[in-house]
Amino acid sequence: MMKILLLLLFMIPLCLKKNMFWMVQMFMFIMMFIFMNLTINIMNYCNLSYMMGLDFISFGLIMLSIWICLLMIMASEKLYKYNFYSNFFLLNIIFLLFMLFMTFSMMNLFMFYLFFEGSLIPTLMLIMGWGYQPERIQAGMYLFFYTLFVSLPLLLGIFYIFNEMNCMMIYFLKFYNYNLFFLYFSMVMAFLVKMPMYFVHLWLPKAHVEAPISGSMILAGIMLKLGGYGLLRILIFMQSISLKLNFYWVIISLVGSMFISLKCLCQIDMKSLIAYSSVSHMGLVIGGIMTMNYWGCMGAYVLMIGHGLCSSGLFCLANINYERLYSRSLLLNKGMMNFMPSLSLWWFLLLSAAMAAPPSLNLVGEISLINSLVSWSWLTMIMLMMISFFSAGYSLYLYSYTQHGKYNIGLYGFYTGVSREYLLLMLHWIPLNIMFLKVDYFMIWF
Template structure:
């Protein structure tokens, strides 16, 4: 595990040299393929070294982090052209990747907390440093305070856990059962804010709308998954109390997911719509994890990976339009099929994955989550039907509004899609739809 950490650390001098923008990206792809070929045990933590190791959950999320970071560089060619602090931007992405890598691979609960919170800082720098609108400072404050508000209770509960058990190793936690109400709430609230759960989700659309394309990609692709990863890890020793209280979170998530799906129809900013749809998808993940059965765990993991690729690709598409029209408003982004017909196909492919059409990973994840929630309570079927129906609805709304209709008369000059953009979209869509052929790796853990 240390070799990849040193790989990333030794890449930092490249950030300060001229014309190294694409080399850093190529090295990240190389690292991705090296990591992909590592040995993986389905049941246990493997490659243990220096308090680090990975199991099935960490493995998929580390791969996703490296992949999304490489694609972030690919999406940010505008920064390279305008030379907008490019070296610092590369350094920021590498720092973020190191912190995410450490978050997913450390096995000590306190170290996990440390890197979990530290990954907030480079994200904040991305939003405040390279964001588009002046409101990005306010968005950064939202992001910071929503997350920090619940992180102190998490820290205190980790100390309490150490005081009681004299152990913070995640693998050993399965031998303990902490049946304490305040401990339970303070332990999981930080992860629910990060997911984000309905009621504590307001920071996410704001951060997305103000963030640059790279910020949006990493937020949607990986940062939301930190919450899900944390929940999967801590539920092991909160089982007894969670059986009593899980209904609260599941009800909030299902009804909240339905409300957010309706709210998607009110959006006229493309990024805002995609950000709200992320909240609706993550509400299903929270529901699946809280049911604490096998289908829920597996489904939440698969949907997290699928949503990370799909949502990141959709933000890329909205940015491609933004670079041409300097606007993300659906009132101006109309009739795009006349200008970029082949880009229209990518809109269709990624939005169909977003509404969980086969053969995407989203479909597999949602099927599992629906099974787990229906087996938990048949009444949840009502909300699941509505969420699934409306997720198809707002995806179609975004597609038909942006691709069809009479194009805006304010478009004077226009250029078609670049090969870099098509490659970037393929690298989102191909793994998202081909990984279903090897779904048994993600499904058979125990």
């Protein structure tokens, strides 16, 4: 684990030199390759030290973090081209990746909390520093206060556990079983806001719409997954109370998912639509984790990885259109098939992955989640049918609206995609569909 961390820390001087934009990205590719080849024991923790360690959930999410971070650099070529504080941008991304790496590999509950909250700072800097409209300040405040409002109870909960047990190692906590309502509520709520669950989701569309492309990618790709990771870790030592109270969260998240799917059909801003679709998918993930059965936890994990790649790719597509038209409105982004026919294929491929068409990871995840929720209660079938139907509905709505129709007559200056953009989209789509072949790995870790 330290070799990856040291590689990350020694990349900091590169950020401060001129014309090192692509070099940092190359180093991230190398880092990804080293990390992929780590020996991983599927059934238990491996690469253990006093503080850090890996199990299969951490391994997949760290790999996703490194991948999304290097793709963020590739998507933000405009900053390098216009020299818009590109060195500081690289430094910010490395700091963010460091925080995420530490969050997912920490064995100590307090250190996990520290890095979990710390990852908020570079994200906030991305939104406020490189965002588009003046509303980005308000969006940043929304993100900050929603997260901080529920993070203090989480900290108090962690202190209470330490006071009771004199130990904060996540691995040892599984031998305990707390049956305390306030502890349960304070621990779970912080992760539900991060997911975000319906009712506490308002910060997400705001943050997404105001964030630059890199901010949107990291928010959709990793930040939402922090909540799911936290839930998978803490529900282990709160099993008895979880079995009594979890059905409230399942109901809220499933009904919320359906409402959000309907809300997607009313959106006219591309980024806003993709952001709301993320809330809808995460609702299913919350439902799966809260059923606390084998299929649910596996499905949640697979869907988190799949959604991270798919949603990030969709934001890249929306940004490619934005860089041409300087508008994200669906009313102006029409008839793109006339201008960028080859990009139309990528819209189709990524949107079909978003509505869980084979052979994407989303399909495996959703089948597992549907299996877990229906076995938990047959009444969830009604909501799941609606969610699946509307999910396909808003994906087709976005595709048909942007690709077909009469294009805006004001479009004179225009150029089709460049190879960097096609590579960027391919690097989102290929892992999303190739991992389908090795889905047995995802299914046996639990």
